[in-house]
Amino acid sequence: MAIDGTWKIAMETPLGTREASLQLQASGGALTGKMSGEAGSTDIYDGSVSGNQGSFKVDITQPMPLTLEFSVTADGDALSGSVKLGMFGNAPVTGARA
Numbered sequence: 001m002a003i004d005g006t007w008k009i010a011m012e013t014p015l016g017t018r019e020a021s022l023q024l025q026a027s028g029g030a031l032t033g034k035m036s037g038e039a040g041s042t043d044i045y046d047g048s049v050s051g052n053q054g055s056f057k058v059d060i061t062q063p064m065p066l067t068l069e070f071s072v073t074a075d076g077d078a079l080s081g082s083v084k085l086g087m088f089g090n091a092p093v094t095g096a097r098a
Contacts, residue, residue: 002052003031003074009095011083015063021098022079024054031056038062044070 007022020037024044031047031054039062047056052074059067072081072093079095 002076003049003054003072003079006098007079007095008098009079009093011068012092013085014088014091022095026054 003024004026005024007024009020009022011018011020018037020035022033022035022044024031024033026049029048029050031044031049033044033047033056034041035044035058037060039060042058042060044056044058047054053072054074055069055071057067057069059065066086066088068086069084070081070093071083072079072095077097079093079097081093082090083093084090
């Protein structure tokens with residue numbers, strides 16, 4: 001699948017740019033993987049994939065407890081989309097295959 005692999009992403013949040021690494025694996029319509037960043041590594045959940053589009057959630061604890069809800073599209077070695085930052089609204093996400 002086009003979305004499989006390791007991605008280096010940047011999220012433009014109200015607290016500035018946050019960088020992370022995503023490891024994504026599609027199987028049928030399911031999407032699994034991990035997100036790693038400055039606060040450690042956590043599994044993604046509620047992941048789904050359709051073609052080159054994926055959505056998933058990640059729970060973080062830093063800088064505060066929050067569920068991040070991603071909606072991304074892979075286009076070759078580029079990833080783009082948005083992430084819902086709980087009550088803080090949406091932020092753009094960009095990335096490149098690592």
